[in-house]
Amino acid sequence: MIEFFRKLFAPTNSSQTAKERLRLVLMTDHLSLAPDMIEQMKRDFIDVIAKYVEVDRDKIEINFEQQDKALAMLANVPILAVNRNGGGGDGGKKREEPATVEAAAATGSTGSTATPALPRRRRRKKSAPPAVAPSNASPAPAG
Amino acid sequence: MHEVQPEPVPVAEKAKRGRAIVITSGKGGVGKTTTTANLGHALAARGCSVALIDADVGLRNLDIVLGLESRVKHNLLDVLDGTVELDDAIVRDKHNASLVLLAAAQTREKDEVDTEKMKALVERMREHYDYVIIDCPAGIEGGFKNAVVGADEAIVVCTPEVSAVRDVDRVVGLLGNKFRPQLIVNRLRPALVKKGKMLSVEDVNAILRLPLLGVIADEPEIIVTTNRGEPIALRKDGATAAAYHAIAAKIAGEDVAAPTVEIKETGFFGRLGAMFGGAK
Numbered sequence: 001m002i003e004f005f006r007k008l009f010a011p012t013n014s015s016q017t018a019k020e021r022l023r024l025v026l027m028t029d030h031l032s033l034a035p036d037m038i039e040q041m042k043r044d045f046i047d048v049i050a051k052y053v054e055v056d057r058d059k060i061e062i063n064f065e066q067q068d069k070a071l072a073m074l075a076n077v078p079i080l081a082v083n084r085n086g087g088g089g090d091g092g093k094k095r096e097e098p099a100t101v102e103a104a105a106a107t108g109s110t111g112s113t114a115t116p117a118l119p120r121r122r123r124r125k126k127s128a129p130p131a132v133a134p135s136n137a138s139p140a141p142a143g
Numbered sequence: 144m145h146e147v148q149p150e151p152v153p154v155a156e157k158a159k160r161g162r163a164i165v166i167t168s169g170k171g172g173v174g175k176t177t178t179t180a181n182l183g184h185a186l187a188a189r190g191c192s193v194a195l196i197d198a199d200v201g202l203r204n205l206d207i208v209l210g211l212e213s214r215v216k217h218n219l220l221d222v223l224d225g226t227v228e229l230d231d232a233i234v235r236d237k238h239n240a241s242l243v244l245l246a247a248a249q250t251r252e253k254d255e256v257d258t259e260k261m262k263a264l265v266e267r268m269r270e271h272y273d274y275v276i277i278d279c280p281a282g283i284e285g286g287f288k289n290a291v292v293g294a295d296e297a298i299v300v301c302t303p304e305v306s307a308v309r310d311v312d313r314v315v316g317l318l319g320n321k322f323r324p325q326l327i328v329n330r331l332r333p334a335l336v337k338k339g340k341m342l343s344v345e346d347v348n349a350i351l352r353l354p355l356l357g358v359i360a361d362e363p364e365i366i367v368t369t370n371r372g373e374p375i376a377l378r379k380d381g382a383t384a385a386a387y388h389a390i391a392a393k394i395a396g397e398d399v400a401a402p403t404v405e406i407k408e409t410g411f412f413g414r415l416g417a418m419f420g421g422a423k
């Protein structure tokens with residue numbers, strides 16, 4: 001409802017639109033201008049995931065994408081194995097097929113009512129089990 | 144024994160170390176040349192000696208805005224090439240003798256400028272003027288590099304538009320910390336800002352986060368002053384002239400209040416006028 005009114009009145013305030021567009025475009029600019037930082041962030045990110053599950057480092061894909069109201073980091077992390085005591089909860093069930101973690105971290109969406117930037121699930125293997133979205137890396141509503 | 148007095152040339156003063164400031168923006172047409180001309184006049188009006196360099200080689204404009212086009216005989220490239228002496232290439236302003244211009248070459252290319260020679264020239268001019276102000280061309284290529292190479296301070300001009308802010312952001316990134324860039328927001332329309340139809344100075348600077356040097360309104364009279372070749376800073380009164388003088392005072396290190404924006408309704412038609420001040 002709030003969203004409806006926000007949208008209804010949005011077109012009159014073009015400076016707000018300008019601000020939003022500017023914020024997003026600059027984030028994208030700054031990312032592309034800091035390749036070293038991005039690489040370091042990717043490495044750190046993978047290291048964190050690897051603390052919990054065994055990942056296929058060579059097949060990891062991390063991309064940035066400008067979405068409607070946010071800049072999203074989309075990560076596709078093939079998982080080779082889950083520790084017996086890992087946080088996955090399914091108690092060391094061994095899988096043949098690597099599972100895939102798709103994490104999306106969206107930056108700075110406007111206000112709390114804004115539509116959460118849902119990761120478009122790309123390249124998900126049909127045979128793969130449902131993707132696990134780590135709660136600390138996704139703004140998507142839980143459940 | 145007595146020294147022979149040299150001819151009264153524009154660079155007659157003895158060695159000093161003036162400030163070299165580049166006026167840049169990235170995006171074209173946001174008001175770099177207009178700003179350069181007006182700040183040149185405003186600084187000269189304070190009694191400072193000021194040299195303006197038009198570094199927009201190939202698209203010479205500054206002489207027109209200053210109304211000096213008929214006086215220009217030689218240009219920046221002649222000096223850099225060594226075919227003409229600096230003193231012979233420099234043109235003195237009609238209104239204020241402490242303001243001089245080194246015009247750009249209209250029929251040459253930006254890449255004909257030798258970066259090292261440009262740097263040396265600005266260095267040399269700083270010994271004779273309190274301020275050397277360089278009007279930078281649009282873009283971030285060679286012309287930009289040559290314009291900034293001799294400067295040690297930068298003023299970035301930005302209009303309240305997404306593209307202009309983005310380009311200034313890029314330019315500031317390229318300049319790095321060395322130039323301590325300061326911001327002038329140009330062509331602001333306070334009435335539109337109030338209606339939510341234009342980015343405000345705060346919106347712009349929430350992103351750029353630069354020291355705010357001043358704000359210049361979108362001023363229809365600037366067209367008239369450009370037509371005449373008499374920058375608006377020459378006028379005795381008016382909010383825009385005052386705003387340029389306030390910026391000059393701030394550049395000179397005076398404690399100037401932050402630029403204020405007032406929306407004033409005047410006349411029966413509720414005409415909206417903008418007041419900018421702070422130099423009081």
Ligand SMILES: Nc1ncnc2c1ncn2[C@@H]1O[C@H](COP(=O)(O)OP(=O)(O)OP(=O)(O)O)[C@@H](O)[C@H]1O
Pocket residue numbers: 168170171172173174175176177178199204279280281329330331359360361362363365366369
């Ligand atoms: N504050 C202002 N109010 C109204 N018009 C302005 C203002 N500032 C600049 N202009 C106008 O905008 C146009 C572009 O200005 P100017 O030539 O100074 O920009 P520039 O950044 O030097 O352009 P370029 O990138 O082509 O060198 C000119 O017609 C000028 O008169």
Ligand SMILES: [Mg+2]
Pocket residue numbers: 175176177199204278279280
């Ligand atoms: Mg110009």
